[in-house]
Each structure stands twice: as structure tokens, then as C-alpha cells.
Amino acid sequence: MRKKSHDLQWLGIFGQRHLLTEEERETYQKLQRAYYGEAMMDKLVANFLANDPQCIDDITLKYKNSVVQIDKLLIVGQIAYIIDMKYYRGHYVFKNNTWYIGEKILDNNIFEQLRRAMRILQNLFNDNQIRLNVQGVLAFMNPNSTIDVVDNIDETVLTMDEIPKWLLKLPNNGTVESMNQNWKSTLRQYEIEPYRTKRTFDIEKIDQLQQGICCPNCHQYQMVESKYIVNCTCGYSEAKEIAYTRTICEYGVLFHNHNLTVPQLRKFFGKNLNERYLTYVLQRNFVLQKKAHNKAGYYI
Template sequence: MRKEALETQYLQVLQERVQLTTTEQAKFQRAQAGYQGECTFDRWSAELLTDCLDDVNLSYQGSRCQMDKLFVHGSDLYVIDVKNYNGAYSYQAGCWYYNGRVLAHNIFEQLTRAQDLLARCLSDQHVKLQVKSVLVFMDPRVQLDLTDPPAHIEIKSAADAYAWLVSLNQEKFAMVTPPWKQAVRHYEVPGYRPRQDLGDTPRRHYRHGIRCVHCGQFAMSQGRYAVTCQHCGTSEAKEHAYVRTICDYGVLFFKRDLRRRDLCEFFGEGYSERYLTFVLSKHFVSKGKRRARNFAYINKGIRFQYWFADKSDYFRKIQQRINWERQ
């Protein structure tokens, strides 16, 4: 499962609890569109390719880069950059333009830098593969006017990209693929995070409590084993709801460890500190001794579905029990 970028996760949870600024809203919409395009390309890759890595972040001699997808075909390692842009884009005299305005970032330069950095990583690990770059525009509504694009970067529409993957799938190679994934992972680092978390803007008020998974409201009533939305009637297993909300706190305050007093404030009035303590001790990893003054739990700063992906069966089963009890 492809994870949303850390910044996208932050903006997603942020917009559920505060009013986004105009800049944040635009950034979030772009991030969502990009993620959808990447997921579509992932589905094609799962159908037609077998040797891939997704959302790779590398650091090499002080330089960093992010790549949407890597895969090997024959003696070639492809760096795929997926864009889900729509609107009029042009490239002239080394600059990118959107609807006539110069873009702050150069797509070709970013992809070229990623290709060069990856080639150096492979060379240092003695992996002999030729690195190639492909830029894919997923939205059929995009309008491109590219004057003298770099010759080393292939540019494809969504339709062309799918046909290309089909053609690669039909080609068979007898050669043994070198251990390129191990070489790449030697330089892998966590993804980019925003510079600030919600704790850096203390005057920015947010909605407290558990958010309904169905309608997004915060009016929840608690029973022994479930919390129920007073707005739409949706019931969620209490344990699931508490863990999910703790993860939301972790995303918004990713610079902090998880501490009970901070989480009590995040949940707000009407929630059980005793049950919160139980959930923390059961599902989260502690830091230091429990009786220490600064005792806390490790904060991964990622959303529930990623943080507890290895416990998805457990949480699905406790939710099923709640649903059966309501029938």
C-alpha cells in the first residue's frame, strides 16, 4: 500500500480539525491529486510489473531526492515521476510555466538530479544498471507545450505510459537482476516533513475529541465498548476510536512524544483518562521508565492506517463485534 506523503497526512488531519489557510488548501488539493495519480500508476504496475519500489527517499553525500517509483527491466532501472497536473503547462528556455506564469520548481531538474543521485548510489554499491527517467502526466486534460525538453527524459501521457508498461511486460529476459533494492535501501531515509507542526502555532485553535469516521462530526457519546456519533448514528469500537485519535494527535504534533497529559487535552472533556492510559500501554511503545517524570510513548507521526497496518485484522475484528451487537 502506497503511503500518503507525510506532508499530505499532516494537511489531511489538519483540515479535519482547523480551517485551512488558502495556501494550505491549495497545497492539500495538489497533494491529493498527485496521490491519486500515483495510485492509478501503482495499479497498472501491480498488474504488469514485478520488481518495484514506491515513494523512495534517498540521501547521498548531503543531497536528497524523492522518487515516485523505481523498477528494473532488463539492464535498465527506471525512475518514474508521476504528475497528475491539469491546465496549460509549457517549457521554454529552461523554465516551466503554468498558464503563462513561471513555476518556482523545475520538474526536469528535479528528475535529472534524482537520476544522477541514484546512479551514484548504485555505482558505490557495485550494481551495474543503467538509470533512465520517465515523466508521466496522468490527467488527460493537461495541455503541454514543451520546447527542447531534455533528451534523457522520456515524457508520456497516461495512455502512452500504460501501453509502454504492457510492452515491457511482454518482453522476457533471461538475465539475473542484480540486488538493486538492497543497494537503494542502503541510502534510504524518511520522507520530507513540514517545517512546522501544530505545536509551532499555539494560538491556532483546533477541534478536540474523537472525530466520526463517517460524517466528520465531533459529537460522540461513549458506551462501554463503542463510541457513537450523535449526528449520524455511526458506531465505532471504542478501542479503535481512541487509537485512531491518538494517531491523529501524533500527525499534528509530530515533533512531540506522546504524553498522557497532552493527549487528555487533545481529547477534551468527556473522555476517560483511565481508558486512554490503558490504550497507550496496550498499543504504543514506551520511552524510558514508566515512573520517570518525562515518561512518554514513541510518536511515529503517521496516520492510523499506516501506523497499525500490521494490526489491521485485530481492529477489523473488534469493529465486527460492535456491528454484530447492533444487529
């Protein structure tokens, strides 16, 4: 399954424990819609491509001082399709090398972003003797969008309902040639960590956050633990180790700029914390970092 971006994770977790500002709420909804669109594309590719698709989802590459993030890369035969997905809503027109929504000019040329990624990836393949021809696909994943491309362009532009047909028309014998088999491992050599969110929450204000284990089903904080599982009043139950690990990771995302410390985790879990069990989970799934002046230690 496609991983959510760090920013989306942060806003999702923060929003479950604190009131979001207007900007945070809007960005969260925008990122969530984009994520939904990408996941939809993943499903379509899996369902409509005859052969087992060769692809990489969401990769950030650094090549010769250029950093590029690719939503989806699909290899069919000798073609590497960079699929850039947008979840825009409305009627879009591309003419005279400019994007318009209605009469309004879009400030960013969304083709330029895609073309830059194509140039970087093509160079990377060429320099590594991988004979794949990079092509660009711009996919509008919002069913409420219509697109009108007037200019002649090399890229493929698709609306949501055109995607299955496009996938079905890709060559059926699209297996990757033997000389290009190492395309994935080559790309992985240039992979870097994806962008981290710049959002932070002041750890001194940790008491202002909703404490406890959040139910992934109803998002309430009423999970009751027994020996091996935690149960929510909504009927959802989960292995206790998963619930604890998940909550520790939520802390880790929110306070990505801090180390994991037991005293802060204690506050994050709140009054129903089973301290012995927390220690057990930390020892099993995290590595203790010893520091001379920090008796409590911290975990990574």
C-alpha cells in the same frame, strides 16, 4: 498502499480540527491531487504490467551528501525507471530546453529534478555493482493536461492516457536478473526518513482544536463507544482500539515536535474520553518513557 507525505497528513488532520488558512487549503488540495495521481499510477502499474512488478514507492535516499526523493521506482529487466509524477493541468510545451505553459515560462525545469535523481541513482547502482540502467519517466497524471515535447530528449514523457500502452510495451520477460536481485536491499541501506513538515501548532492552544475521535467516514465527532467498538451516527463503526490508536497518532502528527503526554491527550480526546481505555491503548501500543521530573511520563 502508498503513504501520504507528512505535510499532507498534517494538513488533513489539522483541517479536520481547525479552520485552514487560504494557503493551507490550497496546499492541501494540491498535495491531495498529487497523492491521487500517484495512487492512480500505482494502480495502473499493478493492472497493466504482466509480471509481478518490482518497485519501490516514495523513497528518500541519501547518497554521498545528496538527498533525493523518488516518487516511484520500477525495475523491468535491466532497466530502472524513475517515475516522476506531476498533477499539472493545462497545455505544456517543452522546447529550447524550457518548459512553457501557454506563453509563460515555467520557473523550474521539471526535467532537471528528474535528471538529478537519475544521476544520483545511477552512481549508487554503479558503486554497488548493480547493473541496472536508470531511465527517467515524467508522467502527467492530470487527465486535463496535454503535453508537447519539441526537443529531442532521452526521458519518456507520458500523459495519463498513454500510460497503459507504455506499460504494456515494457518487455514481458522483464524479470530482474539474478545479479541485481539485491537492488532493493541495497537501496534500503541508503534510505533516510522522508521530509517532515515544518508546520506546527502551538500546543498551548490545544483547546482551540476540535476535540474527540473523528469519524473517518463523515469527519464528524459524534462517535459513541460501546465495549469493543465505536459507532458513528453516519453508520460507520470501528474497533475501539483502532479508533483510539488512530486518534493518538493524529495527535502525534499534529504535535510532531512534542512528546506524547497524557494530560495533552486528555485535552485532545475531550469530554467523552474513556481514561481507563486510553491508558490500556497507550500501554499496549506505545512505549512509556520515564523521566525523573515528569511524573505523568510520556509516550513515543
